[in-house]
Amino acid sequence: MKVAFCTQDMQHVDAHFGWAKNIAVYRVDRQGHAFLETFQFGGSMFEDGNEDKLIPKLEALADVAILYLSAIGASAAARVVAKKIHPVKVEATETIPALLDKLVLTLNANPPPWLRKALGETPEFHFDEEEV
Numbered sequence: 001m002k003v004a005f006c007t008q009d010m011q012h013v014d015a016h017f018g019w020a021k022n023i024a025v026y027r028v029d030r031q032g033h034a035f036l037e038t039f040q041f042g043g044s045m046f047e048d049g050n051e052d053k054l055i056p057k058l059e060a061l062a063d064v065a066i067l068y069l070s071a072i073g074a075s076a077a078a079r080v081v082a083k084k085i086h087p088v089k090v091e092a093t094e095t096i097p098a099l100l101d102k103l104v105l106t107l108n109a110n111p112p113p114w115l116r117k118a119l120g121e122t123p124e125f126h127f128d129e130e131e132v
Contacts, residue, residue, distance in 0.1 A: 001119055002036065003028045003103065004061055005096050006069040010038070013099065014092040017072040017080070018053060023060060026100060029119075030107045033100040054079060061085055065118035068099060086118055 005013050006020035015021070023039045039060040041053075054076055061067060067085050070092045080087050090099065106115065 001028055001065040002026070002063055003033075003066045003100070004064045004068070005099070006067070007096065011095055012092060013068045013070055013090050013094050013096065015070055017057070017067070017069045017076050017087075020057070020069070023057065023067075024096060025064065026096075028100060028103055028107070030104065032104055058083060066103075066115075068094075068096075086114060 003026050005024045005026075006015040006017050007013060007022050007024055008015045008020070010022060010024060021041055023041075025036045025039070027034050027036055039057070041056060058079060061080070061083065064085055066088060067080060068088050068090055071089065072080065072087055077087055107119070111119070
């Protein structure tokens with residue numbers, strides 16, 4: 001799956017989605033992770049209420065499953081979720097490599113249902129005959 005990070009310095013998740021100058025994209029699976037590409041955005045990123053600035057970002061994230069960010073507005077969050085992207089808010093001190101390593105560990109342990117869905121896996125449900 002593809003995972004994206006909103007970043008200003010390319011090392012930390014230190015950017016609000018609407019204000020991010022860069023979105024770094026990685027491939028992540030149970031074996032590890034690899035850098036794929038960076039999308040860079042210019043112009044006036046700090047205009048609140050300017051929904052048009054989100055269009056290129058949403059287009060860049062077309063096949064991303066998870067988006068790490070430091071903050072996101074309600075309207076932008078709704079648009080991200082509508083694209084079937086799971087936003088994850090983290091502290092700006094979190095480094096991208098550390099988050100990637102944690103994600104791989106989680107994938108190899110017991111990932112929560114939302115993460116299994118992002119991987120394209122269907123969670124298995126088992127019912128006792130008495131429960132049905």
